[in-house]
Amino acid sequence: METQKLHRGRLIDHIQLVVQDLAASHNFYAAILSALHVPLGGTGDGYFWADELFVTSATSPAALGVLTGRHHLAFQAxxxxxxxxxxxxxxxxxxxxxxxxxxxxxxxxxxxxxxLDPDGNNIEAVFHGDAQRSADSVVISF
Structure with a gap:
C-alpha cells in the first residue's frame, strides 16, 4: 500500500463515500479531480482515493454494505x-x-x-476571489 504525508491541523482527516457503481464514480472523480489538478492517489479492490477522499463500493469491507447518504463536498479551484x-x-x-x-x-x-455525482452527491468547485489569492485562509460567514 502507498503511504501518504500526514497533514496536522486540518479539520477533516478524511472522508469516505460509499457508492453504488464504483466504475462510474471512478470515471467521474478521476475526471473532475484532474480538472482541479488533484491526482488520484491509488486504487484497490473495491476502492480508489485522492488526497483525503476515499471512495468505496458497498461491498468493500470498510463500507459494511451500506451506502453513504447525500453529501456536499466543495473542492477549491x-x-x-x-x-x-x-x-x-x-x-x-x-x-x-x-x-x-x-x-x-x-x-x-x-x-x-x-x-451532482453519479450517486446524487452535491459536488462543488469554488474560487474565493481575491481573498483566496491574498491569504492562506479565508474567514467565511454564513
Missing amino acids: KDRAMVEHFYQVALAHGGQDNGAPGERPYHPGYYAAFV
Missing part, C-alpha cells in the same frame, strides 16, 4: 477558469447540473459551480 473547466468536465463524465458557474452570495468573490 485556483481561479474562475478552473471552476468553469470543472463544470464542463463533470457534465461530460456523468455529472448532472446543480448550479452553473457563477457568483454566489456567500461572500464577495465567491465563484462556484455545482454538479
